Amino acid sequence: MIPKNLILLVYFHSSRPALKYGLFPCCHPVYFSAFQNEDPNVKNVCLNTKGIVFYSTPHFGSRIANLSQATALLLWPSVEVQELRQNSPQLKMIHENFLDIVKSLPVKIVTFVETKATVVTAMKFNFLLVEPESGHPGVGEYFEVPQDHLGICKPAIRYSFLYQKVVSMIRQILKELEPPDDEQKFS
Template identity: 40%
Template sequence: MPPSAGQTNGFESADRSLQITGPNTAELQTAAKAAKVQLLAALQSVLGLIWRRQVVRFFAFVTSYLTLVSRYGSAKVLGVLRVSVETKKARPAVTAAPLLRELAPCEDACVQCQVLVEPDQPRVDVVFIHGLHGSLRNTWRQGDWGNRVRTGSPARRVLRAAGDAPCRGAATALTDEPYANCWPKEWLPQDCPDARVIALDYTTDPFLWRPLWMQQVSRPTLQHRSKEMVRQLRNIDVGTRPIVWVAHSKGGLFVKQMLVEEFEQQETEQDSCVSDSKSAELPPFCRQTKGIYFYSVPHRGSSLALIKTPLTRRSVEIMEVAKDSPDVLNLHERFLKLCQNERFKPAMVSLFETKMTFMSVVFLRIVAQESADPDVGELYGIDLDHRQICKPRSRHCFLYRRLTALIDQVL
């Protein structure tokens, strides 16, 4: 039966509706594909963000581990990590903070003064001060570089010397003496029995370049530490007899800060009487300072402190020794002014390294010649790096023999 006109119009309207909805279905499929692509891209972005975060965490762990190992030794760090992991298994609420608290000394006791050798009747005080990330155990131990060097003296370049210069071809004087864990304590009583040996040990931030995700720790400044050093030295009567200062790296800046502040304080007090100020006697530390022995001291700063990384911030302690920083240059100018005083004439010896120092992954020059030269006294270039220059191989090494000669000269 042929369709009626109404039915025909119904089929035609249905065909027209299909023709209209057909293009919309294709658009819907296209939009679905686009949404799927966007979803996959978003998922990839999230996965990439998580991957980058894991990379940052891994970099933070490596940085922290290398810093702690360089300061405290791998054996102690691994032992503390093992204890921390076992404790964490027993008590999940424990964080990684106890590791730093166990390794780092107490921040309140930022300076510790130790008398290593006390003779019955001392005639001179020999005061040792280490540099950044140094300590009594790490800085002043016997060196093992002699296993790779044939000559008994590492001094190769003599730039400015008074008296006999070290012999380049000096024969190695080997002895069967036991290894010295602290050569000032074990050697000086044999060669300088009249010397009282004192060591100033101070804490330093374990992170000279602290990661951005770690909280910044408030640290004492160089001026604050130097005042604490003066206070503790006076408590053991330093300043009542001749003094020989022995300093490595930043320790030399503390020596200059203590001397300069004492000198300027007396100068200020006597400023009202110019004639009396010129003829006045120097304060105790300056008056009794008869010798200064510098092991690679950055008198004009170190370029190492200028290094910046995108994921770390420099600590106050490292920024205090930045190359050509106003504070470092100002301190050296004040020290040179003190050296111009007719009553302040200590014998001064300066050594600087001529080899690069290995720092984690690269070799760097910590203290250059122009920075280690104080423009006064003797100056020697030493074929060692920054860490080894304060570690004599034996009692016959130039690094040690020149110091004992300076002490004998004072006596």
Template identity: 30%
Template structure:
């Protein structure tokens, strides 16, 4: 949340001319080869670059680590007004902010690519609310929700934070914003949002990765393990030796970096496959009943990895099989040790094989004459 990152903001108002609008900054772009989007979403009193120490792709940090893992990536960072004090600019209610951010993303980002959200603190709550809004309320943004394939939560207070209660108790002094009220411990709206997220997640193709802080920030554990845990079966939060402010900014390639890299590779489809079969071998080894489903899975993989020749060769091979739907098909044999030759048309391969066969027959006949 960054609630303690700048107490000066309570007494030094931000001028209206300095309050930047909601903006999605493009920090790295692989152009037409991009295979996924990544969006960083900061928390309370955060900053699109400083929260994450996004200093550039050449120096150690998230940009360098992510592009090293998956170069074909578009990396964005969201900037939006989210101050803990009304004197410093205040904040929108989270429902209104979710529509504001969805509209901003829709105007900039290609939602045909898989998207991963990396969220710090309140940013994780906003991510969940964006999903809820786009699926249940503002359905014109549903393509964005359906593009989200992964969310990384770093210190997200799913059930609130005691620090928000503390700040709200001194409202006359702090003039705390609506965002602080939304973060109060066990706030009913937060509990309801997390229940919706847990129930709906089983119907969405979204992977989750969770980290939480184990060190105090100025004497207070801002988001404890219980609040950071969204309570999703199979998702085990990972404790980090950092306070709330340093949780999103690792200085070395520690467990946060390595797990996020593996998480991104998995979603991008570049992680080593768990099974040992090549795409063509998967088709050949499929039963007649399973074959159509196998081809559909390979087609989905190829849509995510359009430059993967093995997947394209497998689809070409499947097309030549002319898979029937209601009658038995003859199974074609294939030498699994020999890959298909790139994008060569099948008829050229037939011609080449006939020429080679003719040459072998000619050589054999000559050899027979020599030994007569």
């Protein structure tokens, strides 16, 4: 039985539409805000989060976002991509806040980072969008996967490592949430 209050955050950061909705820059601050909130219903968003999965999330930005303004507009017209400049102070602050939370709350973290370049635009430029140094959050399990940025969150089959690792994490969390056998007998 899956508890109603189980929250599993999955950060997909694999295409411009995902960036447009701000999944990395947005979710970390939401998680942090929930952690600090006095309203128990809001704080429970953070307290009930039991697992987080990152798919090629640039915790420390991307060199690609550092391209000149003219080049960046040609390749990456979205404002959200521009906000992911490498070593951005804003990203560093977001990440530090995140690390403070996961140090104090038990949460499982699995990170997958691409190792293949992604073909970008009709001009067929190849870029490694999230480099391993930026994709590693510094906590939890970390895996470099031979996928590009667009394919890393799309396992081809359910037997793939990407799929099985997430399923395994979810099962482990659910098992930990089960009441001990003694409690089940009396409920």
